[in-house]
Amino acid sequence: MKTYIVRRILQSIPLLIGITIVVFFISHASPGSPVSKFMDPNMTSEEKARIEATFGLDQPIYQRYISWISEAVFERNLGYSTLYAQPVTSVIKDHMWNTFALSLFAMIISLVVGIPTGIISATKQYTLTDGALTVFSLLGISMPSFFFGLLLLKVFAIDLQWLPLSGMITPGVRDLGTLAVYKDIFIHAILPAVVLGLGASASFMRYTRSSMLEVIRQDYIMTARAKGLRERVVIYKHALRNALIPIITLLGFRIPLLFSGAILVETIFGWPGMGKIAIDSINNRDYPLLMGTSLLLSSLTLLGNLMADIMYGFADPRIKYD
Amino acid sequence: MEEKKNDKIKIESPWSIAFHKLIKNKLSIISAIILFILIFMALAADAVTPFEYNDMDLKSSELPPNLSLYRVDEENSIFYRGKDKKVFHFTSDGHYVTDVPYVDRDIRNSIFTYELDGKLINVDYSMTRDEATKGEVEVSIDGKELETYNTWNKTYLLGTDKIGRDMYTRIVHGSRISLSVGIVAVSIRVFIGIILGSISGFYGGKIDTLIMRFAEMVMCFPFLLIAISLVVILGPSIYNVMLVLGLLGWPGIARIVRAQILSLKEQEFMEATEALGIRDSRKIFKHLLPNVMSSVIVFATMGMAGAILTEAALSFLGLGVQPPRPSWGNMIQAARSLYALENQWWLWIPPGLSIFITVISFNLLGDGLRDALDPKLNK
Numbered sequence: 001m002k003t004y005i006v007r008r009i010l011q012s013i014p015l016l017i018g019i020t021i022v023v024f025f026i027s028h029a030s031p032g033s034p035v036s037k038f039m040d041p042n043m044t045s046e047e048k049a050r051i052e053a054t055f056g057l058d059q060p061i062y063q064r065y066i067s068w069i070s071e072a073v074f075e076r077n078l079g080y081s082t083l084y085a086q087p088v089t090s091v092i093k094d095h096m097w098n099t100f101a102l103s104l105f106a107m108i109i110s111l112v113v114g115i116p117t118g119i120i121s122a123t124k125q126y127t128l129t130d131g132a133l134t135v136f137s138l139l140g141i142s143m144p145s146f147f148f149g150l151l152l153l154k155v156f157a158i159d160l161q162w163l164p165l166s167g168m169i170t171p172g173v174r175d176l177g178t179l180a181v182y183k184d185i186f187i188h189a190i191l192p193a194v195v196l197g198l199g200a201s202a203s204f205m206r207y208t209r210s211s212m213l214e215v216i217r218q219d220y221i222m223t224a225r226a227k228g229l230r231e232r233v234v235i236y237k238h239a240l241r242n243a244l245i246p247i248i249t250l251l252g253f254r255i256p257l258l259f260s261g262a263i264l265v266e267t268i269f270g271w272p273g274m275g276k277i278a279i280d281s282i283n284n285r286d287y288p289l290l291m292g293t294s295l296l297l298s299s300l301t302l303l304g305n306l307m308a309d310i311m312y313g314f315a316d317p318r319i320k321y322d
Numbered sequence: 323m324e325e326k327k328n329d330k331i332k333i334e335s336p337w338s339i340a341f342h343k344l345i346k347n348k349l350s351i352i353s354a355i356i357l358f359i360l361i362f363m364a365l366a367a368d369a370v371t372p373f374e375y376n377d378m379d380l381k382s383s384e385l386p387p388n389l390s391l392y393r394v395d396e397e398n399s400i401f402y403r404g405k406d407k408k409v410f411h412f413t414s415d416g417h418y419v420t421d422v423p424y425v426d427r428d429i430r431n432s433i434f435t436y437e438l439d440g441k442l443i444n445v446d447y448s449m450t451r452d453e454a455t456k457g458e459v460e461v462s463i464d465g466k467e468l469e470t471y472n473t474w475n476k477t478y479l480l481g482t483d484k485i486g487r488d489m490y491t492r493i494v495h496g497s498r499i500s501l502s503v504g505i506v507a508v509s510i511r512v513f514i515g516i517i518l519g520s521i522s523g524f525y526g527g528k529i530d531t532l533i534m535r536f537a538e539m540v541m542c543f544p545f546l547l548i549a550i551s552l553v554v555i556l557g558p559s560i561y562n563v564m565l566v567l568g569l570l571g572w573p574g575i576a577r578i579v580r581a582q583i584l585s586l587k588e589q590e591f592m593e594a595t596e597a598l599g600i601r602d603s604r605k606i607f608k609h610l611l612p613n614v615m616s617s618v619i620v621f622a623t624m625g626m627a628g629a630i631l632t633e634a635a636l637s638f639l640g641l642g643v644q645p646p647r648p649s650w651g652n653m654i655q656a657a658r659s660l661y662a663l664e665n666q667w668w669l670w671i672p673p674g675l676s677i678f679i680t681v682i683s684f685n686l687l688g689d690g691l692r693d694a695l696d697p698k699l700n701k
Binding site for chain 2: 011014029135139141143146150151263264267279282293297298301302
């Protein structure tokens with residue numbers, strides 16, 4: 001197990017280097033210059049060159065890559081966001097937890113909806129309930145999140161006026177105390193979290209269903225039934241534990257999504273998170289920010305995959321590593 | 323499934339078994355029919371639509387599909403729009419004729435007078451003042467209120483957009499965009515996926531490690547973010563969307579192809595090909611790949627759904643298909659204006675439903691195909 005973990009981590013290092021190279025070159029191949037906002041047409045070319053030199057844009061590209069990567073590794077400095085006029089790390093820090101809170105809420109919704117429906121669907125295989133739930137999960141997968149979001153906005157924020165239209169916090173609420181702030185954020189998070197959560201619940205449901213189906217065909221379940229245990233105990237105590245193992249993998253894959261959130265949902269609901277800064281950085285050619293966000297998100301994906309693999313081993317001792 | 327053992331007199335080919343299983347699945351059949359209709363509409367878009375997709379007429383902009391008309395006489399009716407105090411002439415059964423300019427207005431009382439066939443029609447908008455466009459409006463001729471009734475817009479079946487283009491025409495043409503993006507993107511994925519997957523699975527060793535690490539790396543990127551960045555670099559256009567979706571989506575297929583080839587190449591028929599001494603390329607293309615095709619087909623069908631969804635998302639963000647070309651995604655952009663979201667459902671709900679129906683049809687068909695083609699379920 002230990003050697004497996006070590007090997008798995010070592011394998012990730014070249015991947016990570018590959019990711020940084022791709023992210024760096026994608027960002028630098030983008031048209032437009034990140035410093036164009038500091039320039040105006042009346043400037044002389046010397047002045048322009050001086051501005052570029054301030055941001056290190058006069059160096060050859062491989063040197064810029066090396067300095068970017070060594071800064072990132074040794075000083076945890078991802079550069080300076082020209083758009084927010086702040087270091088990239090602090091821009092990310094400001095927005096990351098907003099996304100995290102929203103995604104955690106969404107993940108709870110998706111687990112609460114997805115796992116029970118998956119179990120029901122599996123225990124009633126080939127019945128009408130199963131069919132209906134399967135169709136429901138396909139609805140969840142097929143619904144474009146931005147369209148679903150707009151529909152919910154139309155119904156709950158405009159027609160019924162139950163929930164706020166966009167943003168994360170009502171201006172002025174901060175003066176009313178911490179509790180009021182949390183309540184306000186919660187109310188703002190409901191619609192985006194439902195859009196994200198229901199979309200994800202579909203895949204949780206499908207995974208739970210198929211792994212449950214596999215488990216309840218096994219001999220030990222028959223033994224449990226033969227002992228005369230109640231069906232509920234058989235399903236929830238004996239079968240579920242093993243059926244949830246693949247769900248752990250899925251959860252591992254979802255960890256990075258907690259931070260990356262959903263660009264589209266955040267755009268529609270005006271949620272100030274990672275999705276918003278990603279879109280802002282692209283629209284404003286803010287390379288350092290774009291690189292920082294992409295790098296963070298891809299490394300988190302890598303980490304999520306790694307953790308999924310390792311957690312899988314702990315959850316299921318039957319798995320042998322060579 | 324148990325019946326099959328009894329009537330195994332005629333030997334069916336695996337494809338025909340799969341086909342018979344598939345047509346028993348009602349949902350798959352319905353979605354296949356929907357997709358056929360869609361493909362037909364996309365191919366015959368010009369024939370089944372009354373307008374060109376970029377025919378615009380600012381006079382007839384923002385007309386809804388469901389009209390509440392006021393009857394002027396037997397044949398003629400009018401439709402008013404409180405937002406900009408415009409009146410349109412419709413036939414009484416709902417065909418658009420033209421817009422009716424006002425001849426006189428009393429701004430203080432918000433009463434506008436329009437002339438139609440020599441008749442002077444007074445429209446009293448004063449009640450709409452309070453709440454943008456809501457509230458009762460009085461439409462009268464010589465003080466006599468006109469009868470009001472609802473009918474469907476017969477000229478513009480799904481209304482018109484901000485610059486007076488027919489929404490129905492644009493939605494039908496939008497199916498072309500969605501389907502062609504899906505088909506091209508998935509073809510690129512399948513092509514790269516099959517080539518790299520079979521090389522990786524067949525030869526193994528260092529080249530396998532290299533390809534699979536590369537696939538893993540591509541899968542690590544935050545998909546939408548990288549897709550957006552790439553589209554920005556290449557320039558937003560339909561062809562670049564196809565390319566980017568294709569280039570980012572192949573690892574899934576490559577992994578499936580590799581895994582299947584790994585297990586297939588241990589089987590006896592591959593030993594036979596070894597004994598016959600045929601070329602590697604022939605082994606792969608003639609003997610291995612046909613066995614992998616069923617998984618690839620399932621994956622490609624589901625991939626169509628994913629590609630269409632992503633294209634719609636990119637176009638919605640303004641990075642995909644560029645106007646005036648209609649794409650369902652860029653049509654939904656209209657709903658980012660609060661006014662349209664609140665009052666003009668026909669601008670964004672029909673394109674949204676079109677995406678949804680297309681995507682769910684591909685997913686249902688893919689699901690059905692998987693059940694039909696999966697040999698594990700046959701046992």
